[in-house]
Amino acid sequence: MKVALLCLLLAGLGSTASAHHAFNADFDRNVTGMIEGVLEEVFYRNPHARFFISVTNEDGTAEVWDAEGYALGIMTRSGFTADTLKIGERVKVFGNMGRDGRRMIAIQWLEKEDGTVLKIFGR
Numbered sequence: 001m002k003v004a005l006l007c008l009l010l011a012g013l014g015s016t017a018s019a020h021h022a023f024n025a026d027f028d029r030n031v032t033g034m035i036e037g038v039l040e041e042v043f044y045r046n047p048h049a050r051f052f053i054s055v056t057n058e059d060g061t062a063e064v065w066d067a068e069g070y071a072l073g074i075m076t077r078s079g080f081t082a083d084t085l086k087i088g089e090r091v092k093v094f095g096n097m098g099r100d101g102r103r104m105i106a107i108q109w110l111e112k113e114d115g116t117v118l119k120i121f122g123r
Helices: 002-018 072-077
Strands: 027-043 050-056 062-068 090-098 104-111 117-119
Touching (some): 027 062, 050 090, 062 090
Parallel strands (some): 062 104
Antiparallel strands (some): 050 062, 090 104
């Protein structure tokens, strides 16, 4: 009975882990960069906090980038809350760039308009 229960528990953990995407599927660990723009939207929920930032290109056109953080527990320990960033605030984000030219960045650190720098622990 104990062996069957242990197998059932392990099978459940495996299916939970496989539902979470791999970092390497979306981001390139070997390519880092920085974007700067205006915060358009905040998605402060698990599994990852996300910040959508309007970035103006050299030709004057704007693109919305998806800046991905970590789970809320890690974000909180890194100094973030749901109210850390305000819609319309200008931010700089440094991190791993999205694969295949996707407008995504995995946040390593973020600089607010007032100069405050927040680093996400774990990346």
